Amino acid sequence: MATETISAVSKxxxxxxxxxxxxxxxRYANYIRLLLTLLYLGVAFTIKDEIPSYSFNAIISSALIxxxxxxxxxxxxxxxxxxxxxxxxxISIDIILLSIVIYSFGSFRSFKTEAFLLYYxxxxxxxxxxxxxLTFTAGALSTLxxxxxxxxxxxxxxxxxxxxxxxFTSDRVSSLNIILRLLFLSSFIALSVYTAYIFRVxxxxxxxxxxxEVRNHEMSNTLDQLRKTQKQLATKNRELATLSEIDxxxxxxxxxxxxxxxxxxxxxxxxxxxxxLSLILLDIDLFKSYNDSHGHLxxxxxxxxxxxxxxxxxxxxxxxxxxxxxxFIIICKQKNAHDASIIAERLxxxxxxxxxxxxGSVTCSFGVSQYRRNDGAxxxxxxxxxxxxxxxxxxxxxxxxxx
Numbered sequence: 008m009a010t011e012t013i014s015a016v017s018k019x020x021x022x023x024x025x026x027x028x029x030x031x032x033x034r035y036a037n038y039i040r041l042l043l044t045l046l047y048l049g050v051a052f053t054i055k056d057e058i059p060s061y062s063f064n065a066i067i068s069s070a071l072i073x074x075x076x077x078x079x080x081x082x083x084x085x086x087x088x089x090x091x092x093x094x095x096x097x098i099s100i101d102i103i104l105l106s107i108v109i110y111s112f113g114s115f116r117s118f119k120t121e122a123f124l125l126y127y128x129x130x131x132x133x134x135x136x137x138x139x140x141l142t143f144t145a146g147a148l149s150t151l152x153x154x155x156x157x158x159x160x161x162x163x164x165x166x167x168x169x170x171x172x173x174x175f176t177s178d179r180v181s182s183l184n185i186i187l188r189l190l191f192l193s194s195f196i197a198l199s200v201y202t203a204y205i206f207r208v209x210x211x212x213x214x215x216x217x218x219x220e221v222r223n224h225e226m227s228n229t230l231d232q233l234r235k236t237q238k239q240l241a242t243k244n245r246e247l248a249t250l251s252e253i254d255x256x257x258x259x260x261x262x263x264x265x266x267x268x269x270x271x272x273x274x275x276x277x278x279x280x281x282x283x284l285s286l287i288l289l290d291i292d293l294f295k296s297y298n299d300s301h302g303h304l305x306x307x308x309x310x311x312x313x314x315x316x317x318x319x320x321x322x323x324x325x326x327x328x329x330x331x332x333x334x335f336i337i338i339c340k341q342k343n344a345h346d347a348s349i350i351a352e353r354l355x356x357x358x359x360x361x362x363x364x365x366x367g368s369v370t371c372s373f374g375v376s377q378y379r380r381n382d383g384a385x386x387x388x389x390x391x392x393x394x395x396x397x398x399x400x401x402x403x404x405x406x407x408x409x410x
Contacts, residue, residue: 026091028137028210029091029094029136029137029138030084030089032135032136032137033080033084033089033093033094033097033136034081034084035135036094036097036132036133036135036136037077037080037081037084037097039132040073040076040077040080040097040101041073041074041077043128044070044073044074044077045070047066047069047070047073047108048066048067048070050066051063051066051067051070054112058111058112062111062112063111065107065108065110065111066107066108066111066112069104069107069108069111070104070108072100072104073100073101073104076097076100080093080097094133094136094138094141095141095144098129098132098133098141098144098145098148099144099148101129101132102126102129102145102148102149102152103148103152105125105126105129105152106152106153106155106156109125109156110156110159110160126149126152126153126192127192127195129145129149130142130145130146130149130195130196130199131199132145133145133199133203134199134202134203134206135206136203137203137206137207137209137210138203138207139200139201139203139204139207141203142196142199142200142202142203143196143200145199146192146193146195146196146199146200147196149192149196150189150192150193150196153188153189153192154189157185251263251264252264254328254329256307256310256311256329257310257311257313257314257329257335258311258314258318259314259317259318259327259328259329259335260326260327260328260329261328261329262328262329262330262331264328265326265328265330265336265338266384268326268328268338269338269384269387270384272284272326272338272340273378273382273383273384273387275340276378280380282340282341283341283342283343283346283377283378284338284339284340284341284342284377284378284387285339285342285343285344285346285347285375285376285377285378286336286337286338286339286347286375286376286387286388286391287336287337287339287347287350287351287354287373287374287375287391288330288334288335288336288337288373288374288375288376288388288391288392288394288395289334289335289336289337289351289354289355289371289372289373289374289395290333290334290335290371290372290395290399291309291310291313291333291369291370291371292369292370292371292372292399292403292404293403294306294309294332294333297309297366301365301366305365305366308363308364308365309333309363309366309369310329310333312361312363312369313335313358313369313371314327314329314335316354316357316358316361317335317337317354320353320354320357321337321350321354322339322350324340324341325337325338325339325340325350326338326340336391337350337351343377344375344376344377344408344409344410345408347375347377347408348375348406348408351373351375351406352373352406354371354373355370355371355373355404355405355406358370358371359404370403370404371404372395372398372399372403372404372405372407373394373395373398373405373406373407374391374392374393374394374395374396374397374398374406374407374408374409375391375394375406375407375408375409376388376390376391376393376394376408376409376410377408377410390409391409393409394407394408394409395407397409
């Protein structure tokens, strides 16, 4: 399970999180180091009168070295990327100084009980870093250090070898006693290494799940942002599509869009000869006079008003556009010229009877044409334009039709 979870994230990301957690555990171990160092000092002063002065000085020196080293580690761990080997140097220095303190006590109890309790403690402390390799290193150093101080103690006559039947309070230690403690220590080392491995697996799984959760959260936020961006793009695209089809002044279809609708309407009427198609072309009468008398802003108002009236009065399937300047066009699908002329007449009366602010009433001239076989857009428009010209020549404000 842990391997599958780790494989779901990159090894680089997992190692980065693991290093952060190892940094935390090293910080906790350093706090314990400083606390136990103070304990060594307290014990040293308690038994000062019971041990030789050189032993007392050795304990004080070791404790001071441990304090100084603890402060150095504390400052090192505050950096962004402390060296990875610091945990190995820490556990090595701890066990060496611990061995000096134990040897300095020089008591039978140090070799029978307390020494092992302290070595066990330091091996357990290394286990907290969830590093099996570090735990094994700590166990090996503890074993070697214990053998060394026992050998030094016996060699220097600090303690004597005896039998297992010796009283507990005697200054003797039996060889069997030492062997049994080494066996217990070896078993504890094996158990601690396994525990460190389990810790590492649990930490790996927890860190990987945490990383996956963070990544899923980031991915969810990214997807939300993408959806939001897509909606904004869709809205912008619709706006751009509208801008590309709509005349800004009149809010009717522009000439490009009308050309497109015209082509589609011609395709439909060619495919279905029984249907009809008509065009209405209209022009605002005397439009130039509005610009000359009132200015272009008023002229623009006239165009907007006429466009508004056309949109309100036209049928739902009529397509209205601004053809250019003051000209407008209406594409009437499924309407012949007669029906289109009726629509044009209704529009003409609506415009004529509407009073516009500033200029009063406005009139328009209309030209109507109907699709003939083999007609194209140009020929259909040409006849509508001719009909419009006829309305202008006939006095304006009227509807003319060319079938």
